[in-house]
Amino acid sequence: VDTKWLTDDELRAWMRLVAVVELLPGALDAQLRRDAELSHYEYYVLAILSEAPHRTLRMTAIASRTNATLPRLSHVARRLEDWTLCQPAAPGHVANVREHVIDALTPEQVEQLSAIAATLLRRLDPEGTFALHAATAGQEPTGS
Amino acid sequence: VDTKWLTDDELRAWMRLVAVVELLPGALDAQLRRDAELSHYEYYVLAILSEAPHRTLRMTAIASRTNATLPRLSHVARRLEDWTLCQPAAPGHVANVREHVIDALTPEQVEQLSAIAATLLRRLDPEGTFALHAATAGQEPTGS
DNA sequence: TAAGATTGAGCCCTCAATCTTT
DNA sequence: AAAGATTGAGGGCTCAATCTTA
Numbered sequence: 001v002d003t004k005w006l007t008d009d010e011l012r013a014w015m016r017l018v019a020v021v022e023l024l025p026g027a028l029d030a031q032l033r034r035d036a037e038l039s040h041y042e043y044y045v046l047a048i049l050s051e052a053p054h055r056t057l058r059m060t061a062i063a064s065r066t067n068a069t070l071p072r073l074s075h076v077a078r079r080l081e082d083w084t085l086c087q088p089a090a091p092g093h094v095a096n097v098r099e100h101v102i103d104a105l106t107p108e109q110v111e112q113l114s115a116i117a118a119t120l121l122r123r124l125d126p127e128g129t130f131a132l133h134a135a136t137a138g139q140e141p142t143g144s
Numbered sequence: 145v146d147t148k149w150l151t152d153d154e155l156r157a158w159m160r161l162v163a164v165v166e167l168l169p170g171a172l173d174a175q176l177r178r179d180a181e182l183s184h185y186e187y188y189v190l191a192i193l194s195e196a197p198h199r200t201l202r203m204t205a206i207a208s209r210t211n212a213t214l215p216r217l218s219h220v221a222r223r224l225e226d227w228t229l230c231q232p233a234a235p236g237h238v239a240n241v242r243e244h245v246i247d248a249l250t251p252e253q254v255e256q257l258s259a260i261a262a263t264l265l266r267r268l269d270p271e272g273t274f275a276l277h278a279a280t281a282g283q284e285p286t287g288s
Numbered sequence: 289t290a291a292g293a294t295t296g297a298g299c300c301c302t303c304a305a306t307c308t309t310t
Numbered sequence: 311a312a313a314g315a316t317t318g319a320g321g322g323c324t325c326a327a328t329c330t331t332a
Binding site: 005006009010012013014016017018019020021022023024025027044067090091094095097098099100101102104105109110111112113114115116117118119120121122123124125130 | 149150153154156157158160161162163164165166167168169171188211234235238239241242243244245246248249253254255256257258259260261262263264265266267268269274
Binding site: 183212213215216219220223 | 324
């Protein structure tokens with residue numbers, strides 16, 4: 001219906017991206033839910049926490065780094081109660097990431113994907129609040 | 145926490161992809177919600193319907209093409225009640241897609257993205273139920 | 289009776305209002 | 311009082327059970 005304004009190639013690329021964006025979260029959630037009773041978001045929160053200086057971070061900081069609202073994070077915190085976990089879930093999660101993404105692509109494609117995603121992030125998240133902490137779009141050697 | 149099993153380059157690519165997957169749906173929803181009071185999923189359903197022979201499709205067919213469960217689609221259908229719409233929302237939506245994705249990339253990157261996404265979809269959706277209808281991952285000239 | 293479709297309970301997220309702390 | 315954080319109502323999605331139709 002809206003195909004008139006994109007070329008065939010552009011439309012195909014777009015629809016495939018939409019499909020990936022729809023399906024990937026489910027694939028991540030399914031594995032973690034099955035093996036660790038964690039949603040991908042919960043896992044991500046724990047992973048970020050585990051990298052923090054004293055396993056401690058302001059709710060505000062976690063929220064922005066994970067692109068979540070404060071209430072969402074607060075609810076998640078209440079449900080999890082005891083944080084800990086996460087570490088044992090890592091190997092399975094990484095294997096899943098390998099299987100669905102990294103190992104499916106050639107090394108060149110991984111680099112291409114990295115560059116493409118970095119470009120998109122500059123528009124989706126100009127402030128860089130979400131992604132910048134984990135993977136800077138530029139190349140400065142952050143001191144932390 | 146799980147960085148030991150991915151190279152730095154792979155990890156960076158992965159984290160950027162995760163960020164895109166987290167942020168893109170919100171960007172699509174925000175524009176459509178604002179300009180057409182439609183979620184991206186609802187828009188997508190209407191777009192698929194509008195391309196169908198007689199504006200008609202089995203719920204089962206729509207559900208699989210949109211990667212939704214039948215109950216989800218059923219609930220959406222109840223809320224929308226009168227289908228129609230969608231056509232007027234298309235230009236704004238396409239402009240948004242251009243701004244956030246297509247125009248941000250070089251033509252080469254659009255092709256790379258297309259190939260990468262096609263590869264990922266073979267693992268995320270082996271049956272091709274979701275994406276195959278809209279954009280075949282391979283290159284066979286499907287008869288339909 | 290098997291495929292197609294809807295319903296309702298439960299869970300999670302969003303938004304606005306409300307504490308709480310510095 | 312302003313920043314940090316929690317709470318509760320409302321709405322969408324999932325899952326299982328149910329209804330409907332060929």
